[in-house]
Amino acid sequence: MTFDAAQLPLFVDDHAQSGGGVGDHASTGEAFTLETARPFTFLLGLHKAKWLGDESLAEVPVLISRNTLARRRKWPRPQGPYAIDSGGFTELQMHGRWRLTAAQYVAEIRRIVAGLGRAKLLWVAPQDWMCEPIVRRGGVVVPRRGKPIHFKGTGLPLLLHQWKTVQNFVELRRLAPEIPWMPVLQGWDTDDYFACAELYARAGVDLFAEPIVGVGSVCRKQNTLEAARLFEQLYYMGLRLHAFGLKMDGIGRAVTSLASSDSLAWSLHAAHRPPLPGHQLPGPGRPKGHKSCANCLEYALRWRSELLYDAFTALHHLLVTDPWAFDEAA
Numbered sequence: 001m002t003f004d005a006a007q008l009p010l011f012v013d014d015h016a017q018s019g020g021g022v023g024d025h026a027s028t029g030e031a032f033t034l035e036t037a038r039p040f041t042f043l044l045g046l047h048k049a050k051w052l053g054d055e056s057l058a059e060v061p062v063l064i065s066r067n068t069l070a071r072r073r074k075w076p077r078p079q080g081p082y083a084i085d086s087g088g089f090t091e092l093q094m095h096g097r098w099r100l101t102a103a104q105y106v107a108e109i110r111r112i113v114a115g116l117g118r119a120k121l122l123w124v125a126p127q128d129w130m131c132e133p134i135v136r137r138g139g140v141v142v143p144r145r146g147k148p149i150h151f152k153g154t155g156l157p158l159l160l161h162q163w164k165t166v167q168n169f170v171e172l173r174r175l176a177p178e179i180p181w182m183p184v185l186q187g188w189d190t191d192d193y194f195a196c197a198e199l200y201a202r203a204g205v206d207l208f209a210e211p212i213v214g215v216g217s218v219c220r221k222q223n224t225l226e227a228a229r230l231f232e233q234l235y236y237m238g239l240r241l242h243a244f245g246l247k248m249d250g251i252g253r254a255v256t257s258l259a260s261s262d263s264l265a266w267s268l269h270a271a272h273r274p275p276l277p278g279h280q281l282p283g284p285g286r287p288k289g290h291k292s293c294a295n296c297l298e299y300a301l302r303w304r305s306e307l308l309y310d311a312f313t314a315l316h317h318l319l320v321t322d323p324w325a326f327d328e329a330a
């Protein structure tokens with residue numbers, strides 16, 4: 001498999017039935033309109049497993065970490081579609097390595113999926129290796145608010161992070177082919193992601209045949225246009241992308257080239273603001289009331305609605321101005 005225009009027909013075919021996508025604009029010369037824009041799915045990040053069973057999430061796709069789920073013995077029946085994150089960022093941040101082998105990870109995921117049920121499971125993230133310099137070299141991040149975050153550092157070169165990511169995916173799929181593992185591209189500079197795609201190809205994984213491909217280590221880059229350009233390039237090649245942890249300001253520009261993204265940022269957003277009116281007092285879903293909405297599903301759902309509205313507005317703005325204005329803005 002090579003990454004050139006030869007892959008494009010695969011992509012065009014894929015979207016012909018659904019009325020076309022953004023890439024068709026370039027390949028067919030047809031107008032890019034709101035009607036032809038590709039559907040985008042936002043996965044709301046949850047940090048409470050019990051919320052999976054909440055009826056207000058029946059139409060809301062969610063992402064929840066293995067770390068949150070693994071602590072439980074009983075699970076609710078998920079009301080809406082759900083995906084499982086590996087918790088890899090925390091694992092590498094705190095320990096500088098994966099403490100679980102692939103076989104142990106498979107056993108844990110099987111236990112969780114058996115508990116929650118397969119019916120609404122979208123995908124499961126592998127034990128990938130994020131490539132941010134601080135994840136590899138270690139160090140301390142001092143946020144504007146909150147405690148400093150210490151990174152142990154893996155001490156490994158970027159290429160080895162990518163290699164381990166690809167090898168792990170291959171091993172997980174071999175050990176548990178019944179689980180919908182999502183391959184994840186890891187890298188730091190744009191070229192790294194293409195190199196990682198090449199590693200998958202050499203390992204016999206056809207990313208173009210995958211229903212969804214994760215793009216990792218992008219959450220620290222999204223204030224630049226680099227991430228948006230990367231998504232666009234990968235999208236044009238025909239990959240269906242999930243961007244991990246994209247924040248509000250990153251979503252508008254990227255929404256045209258992503259199939260999905262997720263965020264748990266609502267919780268931090270709520271932690272530094274007064275609660276929603278009346279939430280100091282007991283009410284539905286809050287028997288005691290609360291001082292902040294950092295653990296409040298109602299807040300999370302409102303935040304999601306605003307995010308989707310902003311993404312829609314940003315998309316509309318791109319459509320009525322120039323959807324391909326990336327180069328001029330650089």
Ligand SMILES: [Zn+2]
Binds near residue numbers: 276279290292296
């Ligand atoms: Zn609240």
